[in-house]
Amino acid sequence: AQRVTQPEKLLSVFKGAPVELKCNYSYSGSPELFWYVQYSRQRLQLLLRHISRESIKGFTADLNKGETSFHLKKPFAQEEDSAMYYCALSGVGAQKLVFGQGTRLTINP
Amino acid sequence: NAGVTQTPKFRILKIGQSMTLQCTQDMNHNYMYWYRQDPGMGLKLIYYSVGAGITDKGEVPNGYNVSRSTTEDFPLRLELAAPSQTSVYFCASRPTSGSYNEQFFGPGTRLTVL
16 A cells, blocks of 8 residues: 655744655555655646755655655745645655645744 | 646635536546645645546545546536535646656636535
8 A cells, every 4th residue: 555654743943944844655666756746826836856966955765765855945944835745655656646744834933 | 739728717606515626638638637726735636537537536525426528628527516626626637648748737616615
């Protein structure tokens, strides 16, 4: 069975501090991992995907198959990073995504 | 392009009433999805469709029905509303290929059942 776990419902850090949002997954096949973000009063949107190995808005995420994790990191948090973040999992070529429970990130000034 | 649009934005229903949540996309995407978002529970897939005339159940389909008569539209029907269906509902779509599973979401419909 596919499962995504985000252990922190709420995360609060100060501006300029490093941020790490945790994501662990369970999947027997070859996974595709994603981070989606929902800013206040905006739609849920894709932030980044592991296959692209890119940095978006200063965020990066590395797929660690040994630890079955896909943590989202940013070295210096900004106030505009405050949002709801969802980790999501799909099998390669699969039709559906499985979402984690979400982490609400608050960046304090 | 408007992307994915949903109507209504808000709705209050009484127990036992019925309603249809509308979802339309103008990106010619074959895949469409309905999710519900409950606090602390993330997004749960209700139903999805891989093309006109084809629908399939997701994780939490009970109490809902869908149809897909056109590529653009994917309405979600609640026949007998129950308080447990109070939630925010999101529609999403994606193309068949070339998107690495990126889904494009609508703005959501906030439904309260009293």
